[in-house]
Amino acid sequence: MRLVFDRPQSLADVQTHYCPGCTHGIIHRLIAEAIDELDVADRTIGVAPVGCAVLAYNYFNLDFQEAAHGRAPAVATGIKRALPDRVVFTYQGDGDLASIGTAEIIHAANRGEAITVVYVNNTVYGMTGGQMAPTTLPGQKTTTSPYGRDTDLAGYPIRVAEMLSTLVAPQYIARVAVNSAPNIQKAKRAIKKAFEIQVNDNGFALVEVLSTCPTNWGLTPEKSLRWLEENMIPYYPLGDFKVPKEVE
Amino acid sequence: MQERIALTGNEAMALALKQINPDVVAAYPITPATEIVQLFSSYAANGMVKTEFVAVESEHSALSAVLGASAAGARALTATSSQGLAYMFEVLYIAASYRLPLVMPVVNRALSGPINIHGDHSDSMGVRDAGWIQIYAEDTQEAYDNLIQAVRIAEDPAVQLPVMVCIDGFIISHALENLEIMADEKVQEFVGPFTPRRPSLLDLDHPVTVGPLALFDYYMEIKRGQAEAMRKAKPVIKEVGQEYGRWSGRKYSFLEPYQLAEAEIAVVVLSSTAGTTRVVVDELRQQGIRAGLLKPRVYRPFPQQEIKAALGHLKAIAVLDRADSFDGFGGPLYKDIRAALYEVPDRPRIINYIFGLGGRDVGLDDIRSVYDDLAQVAAGEAPEFSIRYLGVREEAL
Numbered sequence: 001m002r003l004v005f006d007r008p009q010s011l012a013d014v015q016t017h018y019c020p021g022c023t024h025g026i027i028h029r030l031i032a033e034a035i036d037e038l039d040v041a042d043r044t045i046g047v048a049p050v051g052c053a054v055l056a057y058n059y060f061n062l063d064f065q066e067a068a069h070g071r072a073p074a075v076a077t078g079i080k081r082a083l084p085d086r087v088v089f090t091y092q093g094d095g096d097l098a099s100i101g102t103a104e105i106i107h108a109a110n111r112g113e114a115i116t117v118v119y120v121n122n123t124v125y126g127m128t129g130g131q132m133a134p135t136t137l138p139g140q141k142t143t144t145s146p147y148g149r150d151t152d153l154a155g156y157p158i159r160v161a162e163m164l165s166t167l168v169a170p171q172y173i174a175r176v177a178v179n180s181a182p183n184i185q186k187a188k189r190a191i192k193k194a195f196e197i198q199v200n201d202n203g204f205a206l207v208e209v210l211s212t213c214p215t216n217w218g219l220t221p222e223k224s225l226r227w228l229e230e231n232m233i234p235y236y237p238l239g240d241f242k243v244p245k246e247v248e
Numbered sequence: 249m250q251e252r253i254a255l256t257g258n259e260a261m262a263l264a265l266k267q268i269n270p271d272v273v274a275a276y277p278i279t280p281a282t283e284i285v286q287l288f289s290s291y292a293a294n295g296m297v298k299t300e301f302v303a304v305e306s307e308h309s310a311l312s313a314v315l316g317a318s319a320a321g322a323r324a325l326t327a328t329s330s331q332g333l334a335y336m337f338e339v340l341y342i343a344a345s346y347r348l349p350l351v352m353p354v355v356n357r358a359l360s361g362p363i364n365i366h367g368d369h370s371d372s373m374g375v376r377d378a379g380w381i382q383i384y385a386e387d388t389q390e391a392y393d394n395l396i397q398a399v400r401i402a403e404d405p406a407v408q409l410p411v412m413v414c415i416d417g418f419i420i421s422h423a424l425e426n427l428e429i430m431a432d433e434k435v436q437e438f439v440g441p442f443t444p445r446r447p448s449l450l451d452l453d454h455p456v457t458v459g460p461l462a463l464f465d466y467y468m469e470i471k472r473g474q475a476e477a478m479r480k481a482k483p484v485i486k487e488v489g490q491e492y493g494r495w496s497g498r499k500y501s502f503l504e505p506y507q508l509a510e511a512e513i514a515v516v517v518l519s520s521t522a523g524t525t526r527v528v529v530d531e532l533r534q535q536g537i538r539a540g541l542l543k544p545r546v547y548r549p550f551p552q553q554e555i556k557a558a559l560g561h562l563k564a565i566a567v568l569d570r571a572d573s574f575d576g577f578g579g580p581l582y583k584d585i586r587a588a589l590y591e592v593p594d595r596p597r598i599i600n601y602i603f604g605l606g607g608r609d610v611g612l613d614d615i616r617s618v619y620d621d622l623a624q625v626a627a628g629e630a631p632e633f634s635i636r637y638l639g640v641r642e643e644a645l
Contacts (some may be wrong), residue, residue, distance in 0.1 A: 066360075066362075066363055069331060069335075070306070095277075100276065101306075125277050127279070128282045129277070129282060129286065129302070131286060131302050143286050143290075144289040145289075145290075146290050146293045146294075147293055218382040228578075
């Protein structure tokens with residue numbers, strides 16, 4: 001019998017702490033597949049965030065360093081500058097990257113640090129219990145916006161991919177979603193490309209991944225996938241926002 | 249007439265915040281303090297408070313926003329824990345030097361690293377000299393009572409200093425306890441309307457600049473002023489505690505002694521561990537051992553004279569610190585208590601324990617072992633040592 005589907009070598013064979021239906025697991029797998037396919041596991045270092053993915057280091061067969069909340073791109077900068085032949089990536093949620101860590105991501109991108117950033121956007125602070133984040137959609141109900149996000153008081157959701165694509169230095173910036181099989185395939189290609197950019201071109205790459213939070217959205221996993229499609233994608237359009245010059 | 253209800257520490261703090269009804273609250277979620285502001289945000293969304301609520305992007309911005317609001321003439325609060333408090337570090341000092349009467353619940357939690365979400369005092373101990381008044385609560389009732397009193401203390405014209413109201417993360421913040429609460433209008437009456445001491449920003453008849461550059465010409469006078477305000481806070485804390493007693497039936501001061509007057513040996517410990525220690529004191533008293541307890545409630549300003557008077561007669565004292573100074577000489581509370589007893593002619597022997605870091609449980613047996621050690625030290629059968637760690641696997645170092 002021929003084996004057609006297996007766990008990537010870089011993905012640890014352990015149970016995760018993620019809630020049922022959460023898409024962090026899919027995104028972890030896509031990263032592990034990309035690292036395996038590029039054959040760089042023996043020289044890849046991950047930087048873990050604060051938030052739901054705080055325990056990400058338990059789920060990869062890779063070396064990891066934990067960063068303070070929001071500081072992953074700065075920590076990754078230091079690792080990469082000290083060990084330029086390593087592949088360095090950060091894994092950050094929106095409560096981390098688009099909130100307390102806004103300064104770090106903008107400046108790491110602006111310096112063109114040769115790191116890969118996987119930015120998981122599920123529109124809420126998941127770990128602390130579903131509070132309104134800078135990415136929460138207008139009108140979206142959270143534990144700190146019980147009648148929905150009021151844009152008069154809280155402004156509008158930050159589109160990180162678009163914002164960073166105005167910078168000169170970043171080489172690759174894309175937004176993908178993991179709500180359907182075709183979108184997961186596209187997400188895989190984008191994440192792999194974001195690692196290739198680092199390995200081949202020594203450039204900064206970020207992939208924003210639209211993700212679900214069934215627990216804090218109060219929806220079943222299936223309805224969460226639909227909610228993502230119907231509500232998040234119209235506000236956060238999918239696609240490449242910045243591509244390397246030779247591809248243009 | 250007071251109502252008796254069951255609330256967690258966080259719920260009690262959120263309720264007190266609602267009853268205080270501040271003008272501005274800005275905050276960022278952090279375990280285990282998140283719930284205070286989360287509950288408060290629903291009060292704001294439901295129009296139960298007049299507060300302008302801002303969900304900012306970090307604790308650094310949270311404290312900066314309430315600092316701005318306070319300078320602009322508003323009663324402003326935030327709440328945090330651990331890394332959040334650490335991230336506020338520079339703004340803490342600025343708030344104190346501007347003499348802004350901010351009030352902030354701090355739900356005590358261990359500092360990274362390694363990353364940990366459980367209770368210890370390393371966060372607030374790390375900022376003990378930032379110029380903020382620090383009050384520590386043993387239980388949910390004290391969390392509620394201290395928060396209401398903190399507003400009066402901070403805003404007293406003689407004080408005008410920010411106040412941290414500390415509770416133990418999870419042990420108190422997430423544990424349900426019975427407590428007595430005052431009616432909303434009684435709390436409003438107790439705290440009174442907010443009157444800024446100085447002209448606020450944008451008062452064209454009294455133009456001001458808040459926080460201008462002060463070098464060798466004026467910086468030191470401003471710092472000296474902070475020290476003086478901290479000194480003047482002492483009688484105010486005492487008066488407010490007594491007045492609160494008349495309103496609520498629960499009087500507060502700097503220290504809470506237990507079986508201390510007739511004691512020969514005693515433990516000094518802050519916050520919820522005092523409750524565990526009190527049980528052991530009762531046991532020991534039944535065995536005829538003259539054991540006592542001192543729970544400091546106010547740590548900054550440091551009640552040096554009161555501590556001297558409360559502890560000077562003892563044979564031996566153990567100070568329990570839920571934070572380490574990593575200097576090989578003991579925890580912060582130990583060194584302060586030891587210094588306070590310097591002037592006592594026949595001073596007690598004094599030993600130190602670091603305990604409960606990162607939420608490491610401390611139980612009755614741990615406290616019993618401390619009193620066992622103390623009895624030996626008091627009898628001269630064991631040396632007066634400086635520092636021991638409770639409940640640590642020394643073999644794992």
